[in-house]
Amino acid sequence: MRFFRMSGVHVPHRKNTAGNAPVRMPPPASVLIPLSMGIGAPSTPTVQPGDKVLVGQKIAEAGGFVGAAIFSSVSGTVKKTESYRDVFGRTVNALLIDSDGEMTPDPTLAPVAVTTAKALVDAARACGLVGLGGAGFPTAVKLAADPAKVDYVLLNGAECEPYITSDTRTMLDRTEELVAGMKLLRDLYSATVVVGIERNKPEAVKKIRAAIAGDAGLSVKVLPGSYPQGGEKVLIYNCTGRIVGEGKLPLDVGCIVLNVTTTVELMKYLATGMPLVERCLTVDGSAVKEPKNVIVPIGTRMQDVFDFCGGFQSEPGKILYGGPMMGIAVPDAGFPVMKTTNAIVALNERDAILPDPTPCIRCGKCANTCPLHLTPFAIGEAVQKKDAGELAKLKVTLCMECGCCSFICPAHRPLVQQNKLGKAILKAATPPKGGK
Ligand code: SF4
Ligand code: SF4
Incomplete structure (x- = not known):
């Protein structure tokens, strides 16, 4: 059976923000932090309305093995629990927290030492980490593999969706943390660690290759420039030649796949004890006045982020979590940035119009x-x-x-x-x- 033909499609890259280092947004007046932000059971709140919280303080426990804890992204006061209908039609509870504008970190946070794969799994669970490339699968579950069964740890830096450049900036701006993560994963799993990067990001390829030069077991695989190189099965095939069959998981072919930004956030937690409370995301699209990469507290409403980017230059016809190929449309800009939000894209009314479908002509x-x-x-x-x-x-x-x-x-x-x-x-x- 032939799989993963190399052609894919050539989508317009529109990587307008690739050359711009992310800027940190001032804390918003409030954040709305959903208790369900990825695959798995919703989290259970551990705070009440009226409680004071600090940045990095736990506000919800994981709802099960496939779940993730949640931490306050601002310092301030828990106001209430709100319910809203998310983009998948599910009713989601979310904690509304008023920010005091101080962004005071929890003073009890401290670096975490890790010397075994089991300890790394515990750390990933403790910091509430999920796949930051968009899928949101709990990282601890992915890492909870018998190291004897892992041949490769693949770090996904393909970032093949149009517009999105937040992973590119991670690779360029946080290379040291990324390489530290590569070394740790290689040593704990006795595995070969490969970063897969599309060939349209030569600066990232060059920078990481220079940083790992002479280090055994670490490499960069340059991927074709066609979409979708970031698909997990496609990445595994292109980096290892192995095929993940129907109903099988990457581990069935000896692979763990992590996103590059996920890896870097895990290293940040080990170095500082600060769990996942913020994320870098790309803000772009034909309706956005000043596209940029922005670091925002999780739970920041999209509208606050767009305002930070100069607002809209024309009325948006469609707003997406993610890029135009796999992104999901939101009904309005009041929706919050989640752990999994690597981009928010606003298209003007002309670009948002989809042509009417016509009957299939069986062109194949x-x-x-x-x-x-x-x-x-x-x-x-x-x-x-x-x-x-x-x-x-x-x-x-x-x-x-x-x-x-x-x-x-x-x-x-x-x-x-x-x-x-x-x-x-x-x-x-x-x-x-x-x-x-
Ligand atoms: S959306 Fe599904 S069917 Fe369509 S190209 Fe992608 S994998 Fe194939
Ligand atoms: S075979 Fe039909 S559905 Fe497939 S691309 Fe052609 S027109 Fe579209």
């Missing part, structure tokens, strides 16, 4: 472009018929929702949405594990 371009060799046009027919058996045969669950097929389709068919629906139909028709 979607299938030819899919990095996983799926056949979106056939999946579409199975979705129409609600044919779960056919959807299983067509391996719809493999779809990583990268958007290549939608991007290339001359009939402008909403193929990603269709595939999501296909997955839901298949899931509904599949008996739960252990059931009859």
